[in-house]
Amino acid sequence: xxxERSLNFLEQIVEEDIAxxxxxxxxxxxxxPEPNGYLHIGHAKSICLNFGLAKKYNGQTNLRFDxxxxxxxxxxxxxxxxxxxxxxxxxxxxxFYASDYFEQLxxxxxxxxxxxxxxxxxxxxxxxxxxxGTPTEPGKNSPYRDRSVEENLQLFADMRAGKFPxxxxxxxxxxxxxxxxxxxxxxxxxxIKHAHHxxxxxxxxxxxxxxxxxxxxxxxEQITHSICTLEFVPHRPLYDWFIEKLEIFPxxxxxxxxxxLNYTVTxxxxxxxxxxxxxxxxxxxxxxxTLSAYRRRGYTPSSIRTFADRVGVxxxxxxxxxxxxxxxxxxxxxxxxxxxxxxxxxxxxxxxxYPEGQTEELQAENNPEDxxxxxxxVTFSNTLYIEREDFMENAPKKFFRLSPGLMVRLKYAYIIKxxxxxxxxxxxxxxIYCSYLPESHSGSDKSGISVKGTIHWVSAAxxxxxxxxxxxxxFKVENPASEEGDFKSYINPDSLHVIPRAYIEPALLDVQPGxxxxxxxxxxxxxxxxxxxxxPVFNRTVTLxxxxxxxxxxx
RNA sequence: UGCCUCAUAGUAUAAUGGUAGUACGACAGAUUUUGGUUCUGUUUGUCUUGGUUCGAAUCCAGGUGAGGCAACCA
Numbered sequence: 001x002x003x004e005r006s007l008n009f010l011e012q013i014v015e016e017d018i019a020x021x022x023x024x025x026x027x028x029x030x031x032x033p034e035p036n037g038y039l040h041i042g043h044a045k046s047i048c049l050n051f052g053l054a055k056k057y058n059g060q061t062n063l064r065f066d067x068x069x070x071x072x073x074x075x076x077x078x079x080x081x082x083x084x085x086x087x088x089x090x091x092x093x094x095x096f097y098a099s100d101y102f103e104q105l106x107x108x109x110x111x112x113x114x115x116x117x118x119x120x121x122x123x124x125x126x127x128x129x130x131x132x133g134t135p136t137e138p139g140k141n142s143p144y145r146d147r148s149v150e151e152n153l154q155l156f157a158d159m160r161a162g163k164f165p166x167x168x169x170x171x172x173x174x175x176x177x178x179x180x181x182x183x184x185x186x187x188x189x190x191x192i193k194h195a196h197h198x199x200x201x202x203x204x205x206x207x208x209x210x211x212x213x214x215x216x217x218x219x220x221e222q223i224t225h226s227i228c229t230l231e232f233v234p235h236r237p238l239y240d241w242f243i244e245k246l247e248i249f250p251x252x253x254x255x256x257x258x259x260x261l262n263y264t265v266t267x268x269x270x271x272x273x274x275x276x277x278x279x280x281x282x283x284x285x286x287x288x289x290t291l292s293a294y295r296r297r298g299y300t301p302s303s304i305r306t307f308a309d310r311v312g313v314x315x316x317x318x319x320x321x322x323x324x325x326x327x328x329x330x331x332x333x334x335x336x337x338x339x340x341x342x343x344x345x346x347x348x349x350x351x352x353x354y355p356e357g358q359t360e361e362l363q364a365e366n367n368p369e370d371x372x373x374x375x376x377x378v379t380f381s382n383t384l385y386i387e388r389e390d391f392m393e394n395a396p397k398k399f400f401r402l403s404p405g406l407m408v409r410l411k412y413a414y415i416i417k418x419x420x421x422x423x424x425x426x427x428x429x430x431x432i433y434c435s436y437l438p439e440s441h442s443g444s445d446k447s448g449i450s451v452k453g454t455i456h457w458v459s460a461a462x463x464x465x466x467x468x469x470x471x472x473x474x475f476k477v478e479n480p481a482s483e484e485g486d487f488k489s490y491i492n493p494d495s496l497h498v499i500p501r502a503y504i505e506p507a508l509l510d511v512q513p514g515x516x517x518x519x520x521x522x523x524x525x526x527x528x529x530x531x532x533x534x535x536p537v538f539n540r541t542v543t544l545x546x547x548x549x550x551x552x553x554x555x
Numbered sequence: 556u557g558c559c560u561c562a563u564a565g566u567a568u569a570a571u572g573g574u575a576g577u578a579c580g581a582c583a584g585a586u587u588u589u590g591g592u593u594c595u596g597u598u599u600g601u602c603u604u605g606g607u608u609c610g611a612a613u614c615c616a617g618g619u620g621a622g623g624c625a626a627c628c629a
């Protein structure tokens with residue numbers, strides 16, 4: 001079926017290059033994160049693209065950390081990034097760091113100075129910005145632009161030697177201060193930062209700018225196809241210029257539109273704010289769009305890979321409906337998750353004509369989509385808990401659940417008829433009284449009655465309890481980043497609803513973190529690492545499709 | 556008012572000069588001991604104006620709209 005599919009534009013480029021014998025048909029891509037945050041769903045697209053493309057054409061993919069800014073980078077992030085990539089199902093060929101190349105990059109800089117293509121500038125940051133011009137006006141040459149090669153060499157060596165404080169000097173490439181592309185107006189190559197680096201420690205006090213590190217790092221690794229997001233399109237001429245002047249391996253950059261998901265944000269800066277300001281409980285809070293959060297919430301790696309595949313690749317900006325992600329996980333869990341019964345918002349139901357104290361072990365199917373999943377026993381008795389929303393005092397015409405006079409089937413058990421109910425002083429239903437049809441036993445129904453509704457239940461005397469965490473979208477609006485004002489003012493106040501005591505089948509006491517279930521009629525749930533023996537915690541991964549909820553909303 | 560990208564159903568994404576298709580969504584129906592799943596059907600689209608051509612979503616030109624670019628961030 002993959003032969004039937006048309007190629008995306010990157011695959012077309014790769015196939016053309018292979019056909020033309022570029023690099024002898026060798027394909028090497030790379031995934032280049034900066035270790036200053038956790039990976040999110042947008043990175044998943046990039047990872048799937050880079051690793052997927054290489055895999056499809058018998059190539060490989062490097063993992064390279066672009067760690068050129070010591071102040072924002074930490075080992076914690078390196079570890080989480082590696083874990084997330086592996087969890088997604090990919091293995092890199094080489095693990096590299098831009099900081100591995102600091103000495104080489106320094107040499108490249110010296111070479112450009114020697115060629116008269118770079119100079120040390122003593123101007124302040126403000127002065128450089130002022131001389132840069134604007135998109136519509138050309139910039140002005142720095143007064144330091146025409147220093148001799150010898151002087152530049154000496155000053156650059158002195159920069160490295162730590163003779164100057166932060167910000168005193170920078171090394172700039174000498175291109176054209178009037179270039180219409182702002183990135184070509186003598187861009188900075190090196191700045192002075194007396195800062196401790198997570199890998200090189202205090203060995204350096206000058207650090208290369210991203211623009212002077214990224215392209216050359218690709219070149220050093222002999223990356224054939226350097227795939228990145230659209231905002232780097234205007235940087236490409238600069239990278240090509242460096243490669244040309246340095247006479248090094250010609251990696252080529254190609255750009256695609258980053259993935260954006262609605263009802264969330266995918267910017268590391270914003271995610272960091274949500275974490276630091278405690279709007280969520282850490283990077284892996286299941287409401288976050290990070291991979292660690294999706295993992296904790298119960299998403300599978302394959303569902304995310306499928307999603308990345310289905311959103312496609314193009315150069316136009318897009319905002320993907322989170323409903324597609326939800327479809328991908330439902331599609332998979334429908335086939336793989338065992339069904340169990342859990343009552344999240346319980347109300348007591350008494351079967352008046354079923355003997356008090358009597359029990360039955362009923363046969364329950366684990367997964368109707370997978371016969372090999374087998375069966376289990378569930379205990380039935382005269383006092384049950386059912387879902388509060390499965391009863392209505394005054395039912396509308398299409399309500400196929402319980403209401404005085406109406407009949408439903410209890411899943412795996414009997415058909416019952418609602419006879420009466422009790423209410424407390426506040427009008428809340430406290431107990432529902434029903435009678436059952438003994439001849440309607442599941443699997444051997446001789447009652448001749450068919451009912452429209454089937455509801456789930458647990459036996460009150462046999463049920464165990466669990467904490468259940470229900471998640472909703474983190475933001476109230478589709479695109480918080482594009483709204484007026486602070487994006488945090490659009491946070492959905494009901495994004496987390498904790499149920500401290502839901503009733504579950506007792507067998508669910510033994511579950512392990514990471515296990516996934518379908519709570520019948522309620523959704524897919526995953527066991528949270530916060531679970532302790534005898535007190536499981538379940539995260540709702542995603543609800544089931546609920547056409548009744550839609551119908552009810554219509555009125 | 557400079558440079559660079561981009562523009563196909565509600566959302567994504569195909570068609571690479573030759574019948575505008577697919578997925579998700581929405582709507583309707585069938586099946587169903589999950590209002591789940593599955594199945595069937597319906598709906599909705601080439602930004603605009605010219606040009607080239609037997610023929611244009613596709614090529615060309617102008618317009619319109621959206622996004623990006625002026626961090627000692629990446």
